Every structure is written in C-alpha cells, then in structure tokens.
Amino acid sequence: MEFKNTFQLIHEFVHAVIQQINPSVAGLKWLDEGIAEYASKQLEEDIKSRSTFNDYPTLRQLESGSVYFDEAGSTAYLYSGILIKYIVDEYGIDALNKIIRTPTNIEVIMKASTENIYEQWVKYLEDKKWLR
Template sequence: MTRPLGIALRSLAVLALATLVNFAPMATLGMPGMKEYSFHGIRVLAKTADQDDAEHLAARVEKQAGGIAEALGTADTGGIGIIVYPSRKDLHRKTIGFAGAFLPDWFIGDNTREWVLITSPANPGPAHDRESVERAAVHEYVHVLTDRVNKSLGYWLKEGLALYLAGQEPTVDAVRSYAGIRWDDYSRPSALQFAEVGGYTLAYTLVEYIADRYGWEAVVRLVPSGASMERVLGVGPRGLFDEWKAWLSEL
C-alpha cells in the first residue's frame, strides 16, 4: 500500500504544481509596465504605447454607458474600469493562464464584475479591426452590468443582450447561415460550442425577437436570478425557441 500511496501523492503534487504554473499569469489582472489613467471618468490600465487607444475605448464606453444602464434598469454602474492588453495573447493568458494559448483569435475581450478586459485596438489580430474591438469593449461593459445582477445568466440571453446593446448587429446573410440551429445545440451550450453553432450571430436576433414580440420590459425581467420564462413570456424555453426559429425562417 505504501508504494501506490507514494505514487499517488507524487502525482497529486505534480498536478498541483502544473496547475499553479498554468494559472500564475492570472495572479493579477494588470501587467508589468502598465500605467493607471483616468479617461472620461473611467479608471484605465494600459501600457504607454496604448494610451491613445485606451482613451478612445474609454470614450466609446462612456458614450454608451448611460443608455445601456437605462435599458437594463440598473443603477449599479460604479467602480467599473478598463484594462487594455497589448495583444490578444496577453489577454488570453490573463483569462485562463498559459492554457490561453489554445483560445481562438476572435476571443479579444472578457470581464469581471469590476473590469472590462480588452485587447488593444492597435493590435486586434486577424479576426478583428479597430471598430470591432471598440464594440467588443462596450459588449464586455454590458456583461459587467448583467453579471452584477445575475452571474449565472444563460449564454443566449447574456450574449444576446451584450450584442444588442453594443450595436453588434449581424448581417441577414450571417443570420441565415446559422438559422437551422437545432434545439439540442441551443439548449446545452458551452463557451466554444456556443460560438461554433453561431451563437454570437444568432443571440442578437433572439433578444431582438423577444423585444419585438413581448416588449423590452420582458427582456429585462428575464435577467435576474430566479426569473421564470413561463411567468414573464407565457412560454417555456422550448416554446420560445420554436417561435424564434419560425421568425428566423422569414428573414
């Protein structure tokens, strides 16, 4: 029994060390060489080379922040800052550690309940440009607000609200290309699977459909923890899915 126990303990020690090494970059959200700025009333961390872009990002968020808070009916908007990373790879490491090397190029933003985490518009990578990075910063700002209300909000509504309020409207052709989504893919999303089935295209239209059919107030009432879709909309998740799919087919 002693030998197997020793092997097991050594294996656990190696696993623990590997875990610590992987998550080491996440110990702090900031990076060496970053400076703290205050732009448009928003606390911003960025490197000197990204100062101008950081100011533009803060201006974009500040311009839309009031309308977003009003749309969500929330007053909990204090203490939200922005961290601008020199590259998407830097952001990836701060998101899930060294395992971030496997994150896709389109992943350029994240959030906590206090921070918008975003890639510098000066280095957006192959999947984005300056404009899409600025919209992504607003997108992550929406996530901060909804996370403060309900951190466990489902992917479709959480991403749909962020896309909708950030003005990230998809083209009709893009929507049509994913309109055949199946209930199984819709009802059990994970982060990467959500992207693969067109979630970042279709979620905008889900919020748009709910707002058109049931009113914007209904969208907002679905956000808090414990909200019942049946009570708010009069239909359950599958019923809403079927209605929305029929609506998509007419686009």
Template sequence: MRCSFFLLGIMLLIFLSACMGHKTDGDLPLIKETDHARFYSPDVNADKEKAVTKLAEAFEAHYIRIVKLFQLDSTDKTIVHVYTNKADFQKMIGRNTEGTYVASENIIKVYTPESLNTPGVEDAFTDQIVHEFVHAVIQQINPDIGKTKWLDEGIAYYTSNQLQKELQARSLFLDIPTLEQLASPDYFNLEGGEAYFYSGLIIQYIVDKYGEDTLNEIIRNPEQNQFERIMQTTIDKFYEEWKGDLQKNQ
C-alpha cells in the same frame, strides 16, 4: 509628544493616499480615467495611450444608454484592464478569448492591439469593450445570468450593436441552431461567431415583440420556469416561434 508624532504620521499617510488617488490597480498603472471608468494597462507608450483613449471614448459613448436600458443604479466606476500581448493575456485568462468580464473581481479584462489605426480593427475592439461592459452590467444585476450562455452572450451581442452591424452584411439564416445546441456551452466553443449571432437574434426578437421591460424581467429571472412564466409559453414553443419568424423574414 510621542503620541502626537504618531497621530501626525497617520494623518500624513491619509493625506498622501488621497493625493495619489487610483494611480494603480494592483501592479497596473492608470492610463485613462473617464466619468464612469478607469483604464489600467501593464505598459505605457504613446500608441497604447491612443488605443486606450479610443476604448474609453467608445465606452463613454454607450455608458448612459446601457445603464438606462438595464436600469442599473451604480455610482462605482468600471475598472478595465487592457493588455496588448495576446499570448500573455490568453495564458492569464486561461482560454482563447480577447475579452472577458471577471465577475469575482468586478473587472473587465481585454486584449487590444497597441495600434487601432485601421478602421476595421478599431471597430472590432471598440465594439468589444462595449460588449464586455454589457456583461458587467447584467451580471452585476444578476450573477446567475452567466449560467445561461445564449442569454448572457445574446444580450451582449445585441446591446453592443454587433448584431446590427452583422445584419447589414447578411440576410440568409442557414444552419439555425437547435434548442439543444443553444443550451449547450459547447455550441459556443464549436461555432464561435455563429453562436453569438443567433443568440443575439433571439434577444432582438424578444425586444421587438415583447419589449425592453420583458427583457429586464428575464435578466432578473433567467431560470427556465421563470422564463416560461414571463413569456407565457413554453421554451419549446418560444423557440419555434422565433425560428419561424426568422425563416419568414429572410
């Protein structure tokens, strides 16, 4: 009899767990679930729910395109943590950023204002969730991609369409970074948006001239010797070709 009660208790716990589903992630309550993602946030209110809904809509609008582009085969839902206190978010992350993909946890973490009612603000933060999802996809394919900053950030900036939007507002390319600058993580810390812009331009050049399959091969083999094998040229010659093309078309 005692054994029967024990088994009944176990079955009840399993049933309750199944009914609860993914209502929390750690201490964060579930705010929004879509076909391909779950969005969690520390606080729940009407404005935040609207903001998270906009992020979720942007995520879903680009999901199929991105996973097809990078040939990712995954049935797992993407986990996103959304924070609306910028100071607390940056303290938790440990650096001055508004979004990151934490590879060790397989979680996208972003700061987003509670209200995204201003069009410019909405565009910036919906673009950001797409940008971070690109990081999540390519780093799941190959975690080593994160070691090559210009490649990792350039792919995210290009694929999220942030580059295309910036190109609509500018056509002059001044202060083109050197190859040494691009290879240095400090370049991104010092130059910020310019570093993302030029890295994105390199990815656009690769896709336009060599194709998406070549970009996918580079993602899976990002080491310099492999890059040179795939491109059939040295990194120095590739850089000079890209720079020349950029200057010719401005």
C-alpha cells in the same frame, strides 16, 4: 477596425453590467452573449455581413451552452443576439429586463413554453421580420 474594437469594448462592458444585476445569467450562455451582442450593436454589424441565415441552432444546441458556442463560434453569437432581438421585438424591453432578473421564469414572463418560444423564434427567423 476602430468600430470593431469599440463594439467589443461595449460587449464586454454589457457583460459586467449584467453580472452586477444577476450573476446567474452567465449560466445561460445564449442569454449572456445574446444580450451583449444585441446591446453593443454588434448584432447589427453581424447581420449586415451575412447573406444567409439558414444555419440557426436547435433548441438543444442553445441549451447546451458552451458546447454550441465552441462548435459554432461567431454564428452562436449572431443567433443568440437575434434571439434577444426577437424577445425585445415581440415581448418588449420590459420582458427582457425581467428575464435578466429571473431567467428561470422565462416561460412565465413570456407566457409560453421554452419549446413554443423556440418555434416562434424560428418562424421569426424564417419570416426575416428582424431584417426590416
């Protein structure tokens, strides 16, 4: 229980730092929560506690923001964190830093359309490369 509280404190601290860097990130819930999930190491714990990963969201669900998070609960945080892990694993931490600063330029930064980024992320999920 002690670790869970520590992860939560770090998660909230990450939000505070991201808001100082770029307040507009809060408008992209998957990005805001995904970064906090990833950076706080909650993602690692959440992955360990799951046995299946076949309930990933559609692109539209991710783009719906709070609607998806309200419906999916902790699952939304998990997949947002895995999406951030995908960005870091496949494009590098510098790409994530650029996305934080200018999230509207994600397609330029990642040199792919939103749809293509989503399709590649689903392949990443299905290949389970991120579990290794």
